[in-house]
Amino acid sequence: xxxxxxxxxxxxxxxxxxxxxxxxxxxxxxxxxxxxxxxxxxxxxxxxxxxxxxxxxxxxxxxxxxxxxxxxxxxxxxxxxxxxxxxxxxxxxxxxxxxxxxxxxxxxxxxxxxxxxxxxxxxxxxxxxxxxxxxxxxxxxxxxxxxxxxxxxxxxxxxxxxxxxxxxxxxxxxxxxxxxxxxxxxxxxxxxxxxxxxxxxxxxxxxxxxxxxxxxxxxxxxxxxxxxxxxxxxxxxxxxxxxxxxxxxxxxxxxxxxxxxxxxxxxxxxxxxxxxxxxxxxx
Numbered sequence: 561x562x563x564x565x566x567x568x569x570x571x572x573x574x575x576x577x578x579x580x581x582x583x584x585x586x587x588x589x590x591x592x593x594x595x596x597x598x599x600x601x602x603x604x605x606x607x608x609x610x611x612x613x614x615x616x617x618x619x620x621x622x623x624x625x626x627x628x629x630x631x632x633x634x635x636x637x638x639x640x641x642x643x644x645x646x647x648x649x650x651x652x653x654x655x656x657x658x659x660x661x662x663x664x665x666x667x668x669x670x671x672x673x674x675x676x677x678x679x680x681x682x683x684x685x686x687x688x689x690x691x692x693x694x695x696x697x698x699x700x701x702x703x704x705x706x707x708x709x710x711x712x713x714x715x716x717x718x719x720x721x722x723x724x725x726x727x728x729x730x731x732x733x734x735x736x737x738x739x740x741x742x743x744x745x746x747x748x749x750x751x752x753x754x755x756x757x758x759x760x761x762x763x764x765x766x767x768x769x770x771x772x773x774x775x776x777x778x779x780x781x782x783x784x785x786x787x788x789x790x791x792x793x794x795x796x797x798x799x800x801x802x803x804x805x806x807x808x809x810x811x812x813x814x815x816x817x818x819x820x821x822x823x824x825x826x827x828x829x830x831x832x833x834x835x836x837x838x839x840x841x842x843x
Contacts, residue, residue, distance in 0.1 A: 565664075565816050566679040566776060567650055573690055576607060580648050583609035584641065585682075586663030587653040588626070588805055592749040600654050606685060607693045609652070610641045610700060612663050614805070625803045626662075628714060628826050631707035634670050644703035645672065652678035652685075656774030658766075661808035665824060671708025677812060680775040687773075713811075715798045715823035717831055717838075720758065723798065724839065728760035732790050734822070736766040736801040736810045737829065744842025748802065753833050756842045761800065762789035766809035782817035797822035804828045 575581055583606055587597035601611045617637045618626040629637070643649060649672070651663040660677045667675045678685070686692070723731045735757055740746025742763040744756040757763070768785055771777055777785075791797060797814055799807040804826045811822045832838050 564676055565812055567676045568679050569685050569688055569690060572606075572650060572678060572685075576691075578648075580646060581650065582641070582643055582647045583650050583652065584612040584643075584663050585609050585653065586612045586614060586651045586660045587655065588614045588659040588662065590749045590802075591751075595654075597654065602696065603694055604682075604686070604692045605694070605697075606652065606682065607691055610697065612638075612641060612651075614659065614662055617663075617666055624827055624831055627804070628666070628669065631670060631709050634666065635705045635707045638667070638670075639703050639705040640700070642700045642703045643667075643672075643705055645706055647672075647674065647703070649675040650678055651675060652681045654682045656681040656683050657770060657776055657809060657812075659805050661812045662805045665713070665808040665811055669710060669713045670705075671710060672705075680773055683774050713821065713823055715825040717825075717827055717835070719823070720798065720800075720825050720832070721838065724759050729795075731796040731798050731823075733758055733761040733798050733800055733825070734764050734786075734789060734791070734810050734814075735761045735829070736764065736799060736806040738765050738767070739763055741802075741829075748829070748833075750802070750830060753830060754840070756833065756840045757829070758800070758832055759839050759841050764789050764810060766801070766806040766813075769809060769813045776813065776816065779816050779818060782813050783819070786814060786817050786819055791819055793820065796820060798825050799823075800825040800828045800832075802828055803830045 651660040653660040741755045799810040799822045801807040
């Protein structure tokens with residue numbers, strides 16, 4: 561049975577203020593986008609929402625952006641937001657379904673299954689005229705979060721090198737970036753980083769998973785999109801993107817489609833492209 565992955569704006573509106581429910585704005589903008597997630601959160605947020613800074617829920621010693629933190633660091637960051645193991649968490653972002661699944665995935669990576677993503681995110685919430693608040697949020701009462709790391713949900717560069725060496729028979733790599741970045745005809749948003757892809761990877765832009773209103777497509781439609789890229793029930797999936805954020809959209813979509821849960825390649829293309837020994841392809 562497919563677990564609950566999404567919550568509609570109507571259902572969330574009806575549940576606002578429920579004890580134990582915690583809303584997390586997980587917005588992360590790209591380096592070439594002229595916005596700041598926290599600043600925008602302070603301008604307009606769903607009432608009661610806290611801001612999960614994905615750059616803080618990360619390994620501070622890793623030169624790559626927002627890589628998975630240690631369990632202890634994640635517990636500290638998420639506990640400071642009032643999230644305990646008993647909390648029901650709703651992740652959303654300011655773009656729709658973009659970086660919210662990274663928050664969803666991090667919580668699940670550390671063993672917290674009671675988490676969903678707001679379908680359509682803040683744009684749909686705003687479009688429906690639902691309540692907002694702004695300004696500095698009230699003080700948060702910290703909680704204790706005990707992490708249970710589930711390593712099968714995470715892939716490292718060594719795992720991906722092995723998949724590439726074996727010609728993709730061990731697993732299918734799905735890349736969530738836009739087609740131009742995947743095939744090398746459009747630049748990466750990070751200066752100095754070439755575009756292209758890992759040999760054997762298939763391209764499934766995360767935006768293809770979304771309806772015009774920013775909600776996620778139904779399970780059958782998603783299933784067809786994944787199967788068209790070679791996904792099935794027998795071969796494991798590994799999702800990738802630029803820095804491990806929208807790869808989590810593909811992970812969520814795969815589960816919704818009834819496929820095996822993918823592992824997310826955390827370093828993604830930024831790590832792969834910056835390593836001189838890794839093979840790269842274009843077109």
